[in-house]
Amino acid sequence: MKYFFENGLRFECQRCGRCCTGEPGTVYVAPDEIKAIAEFLKIDESRFKKKYLYPYKDSYSIKELSDGSCIFYKDNSCLIYPVRPRQCKAYPFWLKNLRNEDRWNQVARECPGVGKGRVYDVEEILEIVSISPI
Ligand code: SF4
Structure with a gap:
C-alpha cells in the first residue's frame, strides 16, 4: 500500500499548546494511564478519577475548563507531561x-x-499511529 507520506513527514512540537486548548475535545485515558497519572500526582486513583476525569468509551477522558483547555494545561505547559496519555x-x-x-x-x-x-519515516509514523487510540 502506498501512503502519501512514503517519504516521511517532518514534525517537531513547538510547545504552543494549541492542541491542548481551544475547541473542546476528548482525550482517551486508558486504565494503565490512569494509574500512572494518579501515581505521578501522588493522589488516590478514585479521587483522581472523580476530580479530573469523566467516563468516556470503555474508560475515561480528561476534564476541560470552560474555555476548552485541558485541565492539566497550565502556564504554557502540561502538568502531567511525562505520563501524558x-x-x-x-x-x-x-x-x-x-x-x-x-x-x-x-x-x-x-x-x-x-x-x-x-523527518519521521513511514515505519515510525505507522508505529505511532498504532499506539494512538484515535
Ligand atoms: S503544542 Fe500541539 S499544536 Fe503546538 S506544536 Fe506542539 S503538537 Fe503542535
Missing part, C-alpha cells in the same frame, strides 16, 4: 489526521510543529 504523545500522528494529504495539510494549519524538525 498515548493520544497526546501520538499527536499529530493520529490515524484520522493521516487519512489523506488534504487532512494532513489541514492539521499543518492547526499545528505549527508540522513541517518543522526532523
